[in-house]
Amino acid sequence: MATLTSLAPVPRLVAAPARRLRPALWHLGAVVLIWATSLFVLALWVSGAGVQSLLAVDGDTLTTLGRLTGLVSANLLLYQVLLMARVPVFERGFGRDAMTRLHRLVGFWSFWLLLAHLVLITVGYAITAHANVLVQAWDFIWDYPGMLLATAGTGLLILVVVTSMRRSRRRLRYESWHLLHLYGYLGVGLSIPHMLWTGADFTASVGATFYWWALWAVTAACVLWFRVAMPLIRSARHGLRVVDVRADGQDGIAVRVAGRDVHRLGARAGQFFIWRFLDGPGWTRGHPFSLAADPAGDELTIAARRVGDGTDRLAELRPGTRVMVEGPYGHMTGERRTGSRLLMLGAGAGVAPLVALLESEPYAPGEAILVTRDHSASHGLRRTEIDRLAVERGLVHYTLPGRRATSGTSWVPATHAQWDGAQLLQRIAGDLSLYDVYLCGPIPWMQSIRQDLRTAGVAAERIHSEAFAV
Numbered sequence: 001m002a003t004l005t006s007l008a009p010v011p012r013l014v015a016a017p018a019r020r021l022r023p024a025l026w027h028l029g030a031v032v033l034i035w036a037t038s039l040f041v042l043a044l045w046v047s048g049a050g051v052q053s054l055l056a057v058d059g060d061t062l063t064t065l066g067r068l069t070g071l072v073s074a075n076l077l078l079y080q081v082l083l084m085a086r087v088p089v090f091e092r093g094f095g096r097d098a099m100t101r102l103h104r105l106v107g108f109w110s111f112w113l114l115l116a117h118l119v120l121i122t123v124g125y126a127i128t129a130h131a132n133v134l135v136q137a138w139d140f141i142w143d144y145p146g147m148l149l150a151t152a153g154t155g156l157l158i159l160v161v162v163t164s165m166r167r168s169r170r171r172l173r174y175e176s177w178h179l180l181h182l183y184g185y186l187g188v189g190l191s192i193p194h195m196l197w198t199g200a201d202f203t204a205s206v207g208a209t210f211y212w213w214a215l216w217a218v219t220a221a222c223v224l225w226f227r228v229a230m231p232l233i234r235s236a237r238h239g240l241r242v243v244d245v246r247a248d249g250q251d252g253i254a255v256r257v258a259g260r261d262v263h264r265l266g267a268r269a270g271q272f273f274i275w276r277f278l279d280g281p282g283w284t285r286g287h288p289f290s291l292a293a294d295p296a297g298d299e300l301t302i303a304a305r306r307v308g309d310g311t312d313r314l315a316e317l318r319p320g321t322r323v324m325v326e327g328p329y330g331h332m333t334g335e336r337r338t339g340s341r342l343l344m345l346g347a348g349a350g351v352a353p354l355v356a357l358l359e360s361e362p363y364a365p366g367e368a369i370l371v372t373r374d375h376s377a378s379h380g381l382r383r384t385e386i387d388r389l390a391v392e393r394g395l396v397h398y399t400l401p402g403r404r405a406t407s408g409t410s411w412v413p414a415t416h417a418q419w420d421g422a423q424l425l426q427r428i429a430g431d432l433s434l435y436d437v438y439l440c441g442p443i444p445w446m447q448s449i450r451q452d453l454r455t456a457g458v459a460a461e462r463i464h465s466e467a468f469a470v
C-alpha cells in the first residue's frame, strides 16, 4: 500500500486502442428505437386530423390536445416499463444508472401528461356536449368501456408516483417501496383496455390498432421473458450453488458460487447480478451484488457489506444452497476503456467491482491505481485480493480512511479536508489525461469526485461508474 507523499511521477504512455464501438452502437440503437416509435405516435395523431382539430378553437381543441397528451403519456409509460424490463438494447445502450434516471424522468413526465390528458379530455367533451364537467367525468367512468378499470389503474399509478417522490421514498423501507412500485405494472395493465376500446387514435385505423396492440404485447413479452423466464431458465441450466462463504474484512462477507458452464453467462468484470439464494422463506427478494472477482472460469464471487437483513443473511448461507440469478447487468466494464491507465476510486462495498476489473484488465506495473475510502482500514473489503494485486501486478493502492470532512471536498476524509479535490486527484495520478477513471460507491460521493475530475480536465467519456443505489 502506498502513501500520498511517496508517489513517484509515472512515465507517459500511448493510449490503448479504442474498445468502445460496441457500447456506442448499442446506445445508438436504443436512441433510434425510442425516437422512431415516438415519431410514429405523433404521425398517428396527425393522420387522425389532430392538427385540424387543434385549430378549431372550441371543445375539439381541448379534446385533441387531450388525445395527444394521452398518446404521448401511453408511449412514455411503455418506455418506462421497457426501460426496467432488462431488454439488452437498453441495458447495453444506456447502462443501469442512466436507465434508472431515465425511468424516473419518463415516469414523472408520463404521469403529468396523464393528468393533463384526463383534464383536457373531460373539459373538451363537456364543452362540446354543453354538460357539467363533473357530470361528464362521471359519464366517462360509468358509461365508457374500460374506464372503470382505467380509473383503478390511474389510482395505482398515483400511488406509485407519490411513493417515488424523494421525500416519501426516504421514509419508506426499500421493500415497502419496491412492493408498491410493482403495483405500477397493474396500473399500466388496467389502463390498456380503455385505450384500445375507446381511444379514437387507437381505433381509427387497422394500422394504428395493430401498432398499439403489438407495442403492448412486445412490452409484456419483454417483461415476462427478460425478468421472469430467462432468469429461471438460466439458473436451472447452470445449476448454480454456493461453494464457499467467508468473512471479508470487519463487516463484510464474500460468497463464491459455482455451476455448469458459468462462463456461458457472458459475465464481465464490473457487472452485477440480482441474486436470490434459495435458503428458506424470503428467498424471493432479490439483491443486486456486483462481481467481486474476475468471472473467468465457472465461478462467480460477490462481496457484500452487512447493512441489513438481506446482507446479514449471506453470512448464514451453507455450501450447496441453490442460487438464482438475473443478469449479468451493467456496463461499467473494461470495454469502455480508451486510455492506457486505470484510476479506480471505490467507497465501502464499491471496491468490489473495481477489484474484479483490476483482476481482469490488462495493465503494466504502476499503470493502475486504486483509491479506497472506508471508515477505517479494517472495514475495507477485498483487502487480501488488493494486496495480491499490488504484489503480483504492481497495483498502486491508496487508502483514505476516517470520518467524513465537514467542510471542503466531500469525497475525502476529514484528514485530507485541506486538499482541493481536483489537485488531490492530480497528485495521486499525475497526468489524468492518460487514465480511464472508474467510480463506485454512494451517489453523492461519486458526484463529488466526478465534479473534481471534470475540474481537473478529465473528459466525461473517460469516467465510468456504477451507483450502488436505486
Ligand SMILES: Cc1cc2nc3c(=O)[nH]c(=O)nc-3n(C[C@H](O)[C@H](O)[C@H](O)COP(=O)(O)OP(=O)(O)OC[C@H]3O[C@@H](n4cnc5c(N)ncnc54)[C@H](O)[C@@H]3O)c2cc1C
Pocket (backbone or CB within 6 Å): 096, 174, 175, 272, 285, 286, 287, 288, 289, 290, 291, 302, 303, 304, 305, 306, 307, 308, 309, 310, 311, 312, 349, 350, 352, 353, 466, 467, 468, 469, 470
Ligand atoms: C447495481 C448494484 C450493485 C451492488 N453491488 C453491491 C456489492 O457488490 N456489494 C454490496 O455490499 N452491496 C452492493 N449493492 C448494495 C446492496 O444491493 C444493498 O446493500 C443490499 O441490497 C441491502 O440489502 P439489506 O436487506 O441487507 O439491507 P436493507 O436494510 O434492506 O437496505 C439497506 C440499503 O440498501 C438498499 N437496498 C435494499 N434492498 C435493495 C435491493 N434489492 N436493491 C437495491 N437496493 C436495495 C436500501 O435502499 C437501503 O438503502 C449494490 C447495489 C446496486 C444497485
